[in-house]
Amino acid sequence: MEGRDSRRSVHVCSLSLKRLIIGFVCIFVPYDHSYRKKLTIDTPNLEFLKLVDFASEELSMQRADSLLQADLCFCYQEDVFNVGIEEYANMVVQFYRQISGVKTLSLSNFNIRTLLGAAVSKFPCFGNLPTFRNLIHLEVRVSDDYVWILPEILQCSSNLEVFVLILDEDAYGWNWCAPHSVPQCLSSCLQVIEYKVFQGESGETEMLEYFLSNALVLKKMTITHPDDLETLEADVLKRLSTCPKGSDACQIVLIPEHKRSFEVASMRRASFFSESFNY
Numbered sequence: 180m181e182g183r184d185s186r187r188s189v190h191v192c193s194l195s196l197k198r199l200i201i202g203f204v205c206i207f208v209p210y211d212h213s214y215r216k217k218l219t220i221d222t223p224n225l226e227f228l229k230l231v232d233f234a235s236e237e238l239s240m241q242r243a244d245s246l247l248q249a250d251l252c253f254c255y256q257e258d259v260f261n262v263g264i265e266e267y268a269n270m271v272v273q274f275y276r277q278i279s280g281v282k283t284l285s286l287s288n289f290n291i292r293t294l295l296g297a298a299v300s301k302f303p304c305f306g307n308l309p310t311f312r313n314l315i316h317l318e319v320r321v322s323d324d325y326v327w328i329l330p331e332i333l334q335c336s337s338n339l340e341v342f343v344l345i346l347d348e349d350a351y352g353w354n355w356c357a358p359h360s361v362p363q364c365l366s367s368c369l370q371v372i373e374y375k376v377f378q379g380e381s382g383e384t385e386m387l388e389y390f391l392s393n394a395l396v397l398k399k400m401t402i403t404h405p406d407d408l409e410t411l412e413a414d415v416l417k418r419l420s421t422c423p424k425g426s427d428a429c430q431i432v433l434i435p436e437h438k439r440s441f442e443v444a445s446m447r448r449a450s451f452f453s454e455s456f457n458y
Contacts, residue, residue, distance in 0.1 A: 353382030
């Protein structure tokens with residue numbers, strides 16, 4: 180749904196549904212403040228969920244026992260929603276608890292901003308974050324202002340094997356402050372870290388050094404950077420190669436963005452032809 184969204188509620192109910200993609204994007208008209216817009220998902224056999232929602236003031240996942248992968252993008256709209264920010268943040272944390280059995284999770288910059296707001300405001304809900312017991316692959320989009328909350332998120336992912344971090348905005352004057360404690364996944368199971376897109380800020384390098392120092396079973400760290408930063412590649416690689424490492428087996432790879440894009444496109448083409456022939 181785009182533009183004028185007049186619905187009061189959407190209730191998705193199905194016993195057979197496996198994949199669900201919902202997009203409630205930007206609303207350009209004033210809200211009717213006489214009611215709250217609600218989204219309820221009741222799909223006990225759902226395996227894949229992609230949810231982009233900038234309209235719903237109430238979200239609920241009734242049953243998610245079969246959910247394996249979730250891609251989430253939703254946030255609070257100040258001066259638009261009827262619900263207050265603390266109530267909305269509590270709802271978001273409850274939603275995470277309802278899908279805490281997923282194996283693959285992608286969180287947008289907006290999701291991280293909501294968690295950050297809850298942490299800064301010391302809302303009780305932030306201390307009630309779930310443990311994603313089955314999560315092995317986590318992708319997070321984040322701006323430089325939000326990176327300090329990453330250890331809190333990783334702390335909830337005790338069995339994580341792959342962590343993909345995407346810088347959503349240009350980083351200027353970024354300062355990294357290492358947390359006092361180390362998330363459990365870094366010392367026990369995290370094997371792959373991908374960082375996109377490296378901007379060359381010292382704070383970024385300090386963050387990567389933190390991960391290299393504390394990830395005891397890390398096998399590979401891949402860093403994607405813009406093409407115009409190729410001159411920094413040797414310096415960054417030298418610094419990261421000489422910093423203390425928790426895993427002697429870790430391989431550090433720097434990839435220019437255009438090369439990464441070419442590799443992804445090639446893999447997609449190969450997958451397309453493979454599926455076509457199988458069909």
